[in-house]
Amino acid sequence: MTDSSVRDYEGANVRTTTTGWTAGRVTAVVVGALLSLVALTLIGGGAAAAYYGSQDDGYIDLGTSEFAHRTDTYAMTTESWRADEQLGGLYDDLRITFKPDNASDPVFVGIADAGRMNQYLGGVQHVTIHDSSAKGDTQSKHEGGTPKTPPAQADVWVAKAGGQGAQTLNWTVKPGEVAAVAMKADGSRGLAGHVTVEARVGALAGIGYGLLAAGLIVLAGSLFLIVKPVRRARARTA
Incomplete structure (x- = not known):
């Protein structure tokens, strides 16, 4: 038709x-x-x-800087995690900056194998941060005393940075469970500030x-x- x-x-x-x-x-x-x-x-x-x-060498801000962190202990750490598995294993590098509320504070930031981190902080009073929000951190407190050695002198870190004011470490991602720590560079108690975590996806x-x-x-x-x-x-x- x-x-x-x-x-x-x-x-x-x-x-x-x-x-x-x-x-x-x-x-x-x-x-x-x-x-x-x-x-x-x-x-x-x-x-x-x-x-x-194409911006900032490919680093992406993971949006952590809005949360404030505070402890009256000697250190605050993250839970252990595998950075090599984040975003399907596409992360190449991490950049972590700790900016203290008091710009004159001597700050130390480090990343270590989770086992070696526990070894350094064993017997040291510190907190582990599980989650963060605008209301504050969800954390657990570990009782103990003072660090035996200042953090910068400990031979446990795969990446570290220390000095007065904001400190930034850079770490090329490797396989395995790691944890990050922020503390006073001189090993004294009490620290408050903000953490910025950025990840670079090379591809x-x-x-x-x-x-x-x-x-x-x-x-x-x-x-x-x-x-x-x-x-x-x-x-x-x-």
Whole structure:
């Protein structure tokens, strides 16, 4: 049957007309619209990844600096974790900065194997921070005395930084469980401040450009699926 035809029924001329929108064309447009949403998501994510990958050597702020930390003990530590498994193992480097509330405080920041950290802090009064929020830290306190040696003199750290005021350490991520510590550089008690943790994903810019390219390809395919049936339907209708 043609889109527009004339038939004779008992001597009367009757014209029948179709719109040109077949089930296949409708399906193609719907699939094309869905693919265009996927394409826009890929393009948006790719653009963001490419941008952040090109800024500040690819370091991404993990959003920890808004939380305040305080202890009247000799040290505060994190729970142990595996940085090599974070974000699917894409982290290459970590950058940790501790900024004391009192800029004149001598500060020490260190990362150590979890076992060696426990060895250094065994018998030392300190706290382990489990979680942080605007209301404060959720932490557990470990009783003990003073450190036997100032932290900088301990041979347990895979990365460390110390001095007066804000201190930043840089660590190339390695396999294994580690923990981080912040304390007074002279080993005295009491410390308050903010921690900024940044991670560098070396392949982030490349991932971003790859997502952008994939998004553009998918977008081109989605436009083809939409435009072609629309033109055919209009041509048949005309």
